[in-house]
Amino acid sequence: MYLSHFELHSAPFLLTPNTALFHALPTHLTAIDTVLAGLAMGDGIIQVSGEVGTGKTLVCRMLINRLPAKFDLVYLPTPAQCGVTLQLALAHELGLNIDADRHRLTIDIQDQLLQRKANGRAVVVLIDEAQALTDDALEMIRLLGNLETESEKLLHIVLVGQPELDQRLAHYQLRQLQQRITLRAILLPLTEAEAVAYIEHRVLFAGGKPGLFSVAQARAIWFASGGIPRLINQLAHKALLAAYSQQRQSVRQQDIKIAIADTVAARQSSRLWWRWLRWKYL
Numbered sequence: 001m002y003l004s005h006f007e008l009h010s011a012p013f014l015l016t017p018n019t020a021l022f023h024a025l026p027t028h029l030t031a032i033d034t035v036l037a038g039l040a041m042g043d044g045i046i047q048v049s050g051e052v053g054t055g056k057t058l059v060c061r062m063l064i065n066r067l068p069a070k071f072d073l074v075y076l077p078t079p080a081q082c083g084v085t086l087q088l089a090l091a092h093e094l095g096l097n098i099d100a101d102r103h104r105l106t107i108d109i110q111d112q113l114l115q116r117k118a119n120g121r122a123v124v125v126l127i128d129e130a131q132a133l134t135d136d137a138l139e140m141i142r143l144l145g146n147l148e149t150e151s152e153k154l155l156h157i158v159l160v161g162q163p164e165l166d167q168r169l170a171h172y173q174l175r176q177l178q179q180r181i182t183l184r185a186i187l188l189p190l191t192e193a194e195a196v197a198y199i200e201h202r203v204l205f206a207g208g209k210p211g212l213f214s215v216a217q218a219r220a221i222w223f224a225s226g227g228i229p230r231l232i233n234q235l236a237h238k239a240l241l242a243a244y245s246q247q248r249q250s251v252r253q254q255d256i257k258i259a260i261a262d263t264v265a266a267r268q269s270s271r272l273w274w275r276w277l278r279w280k281y282l
Contacts, residue, residue, distance in 0.1 A: 002244035012206035013237040015230060017058040019065060023201045025194055031059050031185035032066065035158055039071065039124060043182040044145045044153040047130075048160045050187025053230030056160050059187065060128050063158070067124065071156075072116065074125045079132040083140030086133075090125060090144070110147050113154035123155055130161035135173065142177040189227030192219060198229065199236055213239075213251055220256050224266040231266060235259045 003011065012021070022028075031048050038046040050056050060075075067073060074093040080086035091098050091105055094112050098105070113123055125144075127133070133141070147154040159165065159181075169178040190198060196218040203212045213221070213236065221239070225231035238259035243251045260266045 002240050005244050005247075006208055006212065006240065006249075008203075009207040010205075011237075012202040012208065013233040013240075015233055017055070017061055019058065019061050021202060021205055022058065022062055023198050025055075025190060025198065027186075027188045027190070027194075028055055028059055028062070031187055032062055034183055034185040035063055036066065036068075038183040039068075039122075039156055042152050043156065044148070045141070045157045045159065045177070045181045047165070047181045047184045048158065048187065049163055049165055049184070051189070051228065052162060053228040054187040054189065055229050056162075056187060057128060060126060060160055063126065070120060071122050071124045074123060075128075076125065077128045079127070079129050080134075080137045080140075082134055083136040083143075086137045086140045087144070094123070106143075106147075109144075110154065113147060114149070117149070117152075117154060125155060125157045126160070127158065128160050130159040131163075131165040131168065132161075135168075135171075138168070138174055138177055142180060145177075145180055190222065190229065190232070191227065192222050195219075195222035195225070195227055195232055198232065202233075202236075211250075217251055217253075217256055220260075224256075224260045224263070224268070226267055231263065234263055235266060238262055 001011075003009070014021075031050075035046050035048060048056065048059060060077075064073060064075065074090060076086075076089055076093075080089060087105055087109070088098050091109055094109065096105075096108050096112060116123060127141075141157055141159070144155055145153070145157055168174060169181070196215055199213050199218045199221065200210070204210065217239070221232055221235045225235055235256070236259075239251050239255040242255035242258040246255075248255075260268060
């Protein structure tokens with residue numbers, strides 16, 4: 001591994017979401033603030049969507065860390081295959097006896113939520129990979145979202161998923177659920193400036209020296225990645241590997257080229273692009 005070679009104390013570009021490496025990117029902060037604002041206002045169903053690799057799971061973990069103390073969290077990282085499975089998972093997380101009469105399960109869930117509300121607690125259900133939920137499970141979410149008192153919701157649901165979730169919700173049979181989503185946040189690809197700052201932040205957090213990636217190199221990675229954080233991590237990691245394999249102390253143009261060529265999802269850069277970056281002056 002290249003850690004000691006570049007005097008790093010940790011891997012800066014791991015694909016596993018790590019809240020310690022969280023960088024305050026506007027798109028992520030907006031999503032987190034939108035959800036927290038919705039919860040503070042008592043909204044029932046909130047949606048966060050983003051393309052593959054834009055940091056949805058990291059946002060989920062940051063939300064978990066930043067939830068106000070009055071909220072009890074139910075985190076469901078694996079989509080339920082049907083409405084009953086989702087209901088049972090929620091009941092289990094609430095500590096209910098799921099071996100009881102399942103026809104009373106909704107009533108038992110409501111009673112438990114009312115009890116917690118009376119004690120000043122509120123329950124947030126955070127569902128990751130929501131685009132994989134079946135129509136039956138999405139309908140169950142609508143029904144659970146209807147649990148309320150005369151003045152406030154008993155259950156707050158946050159759906160986190162890919163843009164396919166919006167396509168699903170646009171279907172006629174799911175129009176009622178779509179209308180109940182009060183707030184939406186979209187995770188966007190990083191801008192060029194954000195990507196440059198993101199790479200530098202990760203290098204410095206891992207103990208690396210400033211300038212391990214030049215601004216031009218970071219811009220090339222941004223262009224090839226389309227601003228997708230997961231692809232940025234892959235390209236930066238491969239570039240460091242390429243430099244390490246040649247025992248170089250700094251990343252060069254050919255290392256970036258090797259990383260891009262080795263990454264199927266990366267946008268392949270043209271010769272004009274490299275000229276524009278003025279590699280010969282680096």
